[in-house]
Amino acid sequence: MEQKCTYDGGQSDFFAFSSGRPQQHVFQTAGTWQVESASRYEYWVETQIRHITVDRPNAAQRKDFRAKVTSLASATMEVHYAESDAFSASRTRRDIMADPVDELALLFVLEGSLHARLGDHHALSLGPDDFYLYDAGYPQRLEFSRNRIVQFDLCRRKLTAACGGRTPQPAVITDALRRSGLTSMLRLQLSQFPHAYYGLTPQERMVMQSATESLALTVISAALLSDRQATVNGLHLAEAARRYIHLNLDNPEFDTSDIARNLGCSRATLYRAFQLTGVSVAGYIREQRLQKLYQMLRNPLERRPISALAPLCGLYDIPNVSQMFRKRFGMSPSEARRSEMNPAVI
Template structure:
């Protein structure tokens, strides 16, 4: 175990605690909350024989969990502290072992278009993706969950981990052609000198998050997501295209910032320029050099994200709700923009997807 890995301290000992004003727990098995939450949930909220089903049914998302064995059916211990909003989520988890499978059926039906990076703090996790080599992650290791790939996953014994979700669009900003297999990501992180810094950051945040206010937590959630992406990008720096200029790096930084904040309705060029350390005029020139405008690029990414959601969402969610999640605030014009871009309406795009 690396020296900087210590057991995470989850907030509180009760079965459910809320620090964001909600009256009941949010069940992450149903997806992300529409508002901000900070909660600690324990399997002890249910009687011992019901704890496994309670936990896997309420908190585990995207896996077809195995039937409980004799020990799990008798009692199952797990606790999770979760920080989440519609744009991101992070979980600090201590759990008894369990296993599950992500099937092609899950992939077709799942609303999520995300990935999740797990830091194993204590214990062991093994994963086997279809067409990829087995990954064994122990204390100090990172494991990437990619919801678009069939997966067999097992947490062995009593384990602690930190999970932070990553929008697929952010990973695509690093690997525009193809996101590498999760085993390659694990190997790159294991070999990178940046990884201990990310590990230390996540461990420190796990210890400090309970003492933060809501604004501080959400700020650190955004910062942690950006830190994870930067670390993965740095771990693969040796395979990047050589000869990249400073302006090209600035352009890529602006793209990453846009992708990270695409769901914000008030995202604007002044904010982006300030975030990447250049003037607004310089930002405009960078995009013009690639035949783009800043506003046009933002609109294009939002339309692409909406198309992906329409293709992956099978529960009949309103198009207006999905468009809002993509950062569109002028909802009446979304149909027109979407049709102009893709040649079909959002409703038609969803219908075409369900017939495939």
Template sequence: MPGWFEINAADRPAPQRPEYWRSAVCDQFVPLAVEPGGGMLRGRVAGGDVAELRLRRIRATQHGFERRQRDISAADPEVLHLLLLDHGETLVEQDDRATSMTPGDLLLYDSSRPFRFRTAGEFQFTICLMPKRLLPVPERVQRTWTARALPSAHGVAAAVAPLLASLARHGSTADAAQQLALQQAMVSMYVALLSETGVEGRPPAVNLSLAKSYIARNLGDPRLSPADVAAACSLSLSYLHRLFANDGSTVAGYVREQRLQAAHRDLLEAAVQQPVAQIAERWGITDPAHFSRMFKKRFGSSPAELRRRWRVDSPGRTYDDTRPGNAELTPAAR
């Protein structure tokens, strides 16, 4: 299967197995103390990557795992793990909380703070390691949800669990564009879990994060409106406007900025060999003249000027902005 790997402790002679296994677990997850239980060590790690997500499945005999402060100081990928317990029973501790997990439970834990796992016997975890920078949710909200077992029999968890399991099996076989879409779907699932009523309701920070996540998924829709965002997030329109005002922006201003930033990235991406007007349309701006004016006001140069400067600074580029349709749009051309 393309993009798929598997590591088996049994691939090494018994004397070498514990050290090989510890190294493999740290490489595939995060640096931590790996403490196999008594008896013959058996363990497998398998998985693949979906864009920037790492999807891993680990099955082994009884274990303890502990991420200590010195492990964090040595290396921290700054990921928020989402774990599905497929098999076994496990005790998890982080952020002064401890929870017992049974099969079907989901759980979030953070690479940036110490944690401890103790399995009661053989176990299997399916885990998504997501860079926290992808999550439009403040870290203080993320911390609220760590080490809390979330049964997948109902609510958001009931939708997340099968998606996580399926991504771990098949996600890495998707092409690059599909992987980005799957990654965004998983970001949305994380946000939904972090915003589900139960711990502290839905505080303003979470509602704002939900709104920003919905906007990110729908930037390409030129009809996207504040009313659409409010309805999708189950918020009143006036409350949505207050959320963005308290964040120092407006809904329309935030959407505009995200579209311009996305177009700016595409204009400097050698693989995106498209005319400026098509890039603008991809991000929901259908009037080329209006796009050019907004872009120049925001970045100090027109889209075509930006590309020309980048061509000079990056002589190895593959994009040819001399092709028809790639020149700056003049009034006559518009």
């Protein structure tokens, strides 16, 4: 049974999702072609958007706004395939306090772009094949170009259970799905909506929807687990690299290629491992060489000239060494030798 609703006092053959989820099975297509050009933007916002504040229309949107959406929904689930012109929307902390809804939606970008800013700092730029978890509990701003997007609503309880007891942050899910080899399966499944659903009975559609939900939760869970394992492996690799670096600080042929070759990994893998520690490979090597030179200069029994000590630390360009040393410690190597300051810490 297809549910009907009332819009502007008239009977319509579509359900307005701005009012929430339907209580009965709905499978429908609605669009702005149903109204005059000058009313299309407001019509779209008032009938299809909820729990986020859409920007006021600009001149182009007031003149015309083209959008359509095919939706499958019931009281417990919801999926939409939408095509629309560009628009932007925000959900502020004040909105969250005034309207504390518990809604999650996985957005799959088929065409166009989505720029998401979470709170005051974190920003994401998404394009075709990317995923974004819209969590109504986060303040955020979303800016859509002209787009084609599949929105698949998720149950927070199920997602939390699948992800080890807490809901991951949107950026974490986006990054994990970008790296996972399983994500292609989810892309393929979602890209079949709504075409694969035509001709099915309501019961068959719900079976398809349940299978898609299970796949989405499984892929997200596996992607996050893979990311966590990659983090652990990366930290172990970074520690092994640090030990190797300390053993080879005075080696003039020593570089990132040498480290990667001896650890049995690619340079790209080595770089990613060090990113987890917040410092680059080259930055860590430079710091350790400067620290070694500093400690040798602070040793009262070490009287060899600086030009002889620097190469023992893997520092061969003496004029450049003095500049790096002063930038790092605020004094020249000669001043460090005379200084009574405490040794610097790494």
